[in-house]
Amino acid sequence: MKISGFLIITGLLFSAGVEAAGWSVGEEGGWREIFTTNNEGYTINFTCDMGAKEGTEDHAAGRVLFVSGGREGKKMDASTKWSMESIPNVITLKMGDNSYNIENQATAPARREWYRFWNDTVKPASKTVDVYVDGRNVTSFNLSGIADIYKTAPQDGCLKKDTN
Numbered sequence: 001m002k003i004s005g006f007l008i009i010t011g012l013l014f015s016a017g018v019e020a021a022g023w024s025v026g027e028e029g030g031w032r033e034i035f036t037t038n039n040e041g042y043t044i045n046f047t048c049d050m051g052a053k054e055g056t057e058d059h060a061a062g063r064v065l066f067v068s069g070g071r072e073g074k075k076m077d078a079s080t081k082w083s084m085e086s087i088p089n090v091i092t093l094k095m096g097d098n099s100y101n102i103e104n105q106a107t108a109p110a111r112r113e114w115y116r117f118w119n120d121t122v123k124p125a126s127k128t129v130d131v132y133v134d135g136r137n138v139t140s141f142n143l144s145g146i147a148d149i150y151k152t153a154p155q156d157g158c159l160k161k162d163t164n
Contacts, residue, residue, distance in 0.1 A: 023145045030055065032158055034149060042069045042076060042139040044131065048158035060157035063105045063114055065091050067131055067138065078133045080104050092132040093117055095143070096125025118159045121146045 023036045030052030035045040045066040048055070055061030064081045078089040080103055088104040100117040103110040121143060128140045153159040 022142060023149055025149055032060075034159070036141055037069065038139060038141050040069075040074075040139055041071055042067060042131075042141075044129075044141050046159075050156070050158065055157075058154070058156050059162055063111070063158065065102045065114075067091060067133060070139070076133065076138055078138075080110075089133050090135075092135075094126075094130040094132065095120060095128075098125050115159075115161055118150050118153075121150050123147075 023034060025032070025034050027033075027050065030050055032048045032050045033045055034047075035043055037043045043066070045068075047064045047066065048060040049062040050060055051057050053061065064079060066081075067076055067078045070076045078091060080088045080091055091102045093100045093102060095117075098120060100113045100120075101110075102113055102117065105111055105114060124143050124147070127144070128142055130140045131138045150159055156162055
């Protein structure tokens with residue numbers, strides 16, 4: 001599956017979404033996405049199933065992290081999603097000395113890392129997040145505005161643990 005095609009379509013669909021200093025939030029067809037693109041052409045996309053497959057409007061059933069794009073010769077198409085076509089990537093996010101291994105969200109430890117990352121965006125140890133895919137440093141993204149997205153997010157299992 002080509003994630004980059006999905007992201008292009010998603011970007012068009014969510015052009016009316018909320019934007020916070022380069023970070024955008026949008027919902028369409030039961031998917032909620034929080035994403036940004038850096039000056040190297042990479043896009044990072046946190047996606048939650050809010051009714052598209054198994055979730056509901058007020059409860060996320062699944063979470064996937066995508067990293068795609070980049071300049072020629074350095075293209076990336078990575079995802080924590082499990083599929084018949086590919087094994088999920090381990091995407092490690094680093095803010096200062098803090099490290100978050102975001103893997104397939106089917107396990108409780110993986111979900112804890114996801115929520116820990118988002119919780120830490122309120123007081124980040126750095127102004128950027130460095131992205132590693134399968135142990136290789138790929139790119140960085142500015143965190144400006146991401147805390148506002150987290151602070152206003154509902155506790156529905158997407159960015160914050162579900163209260164139900």
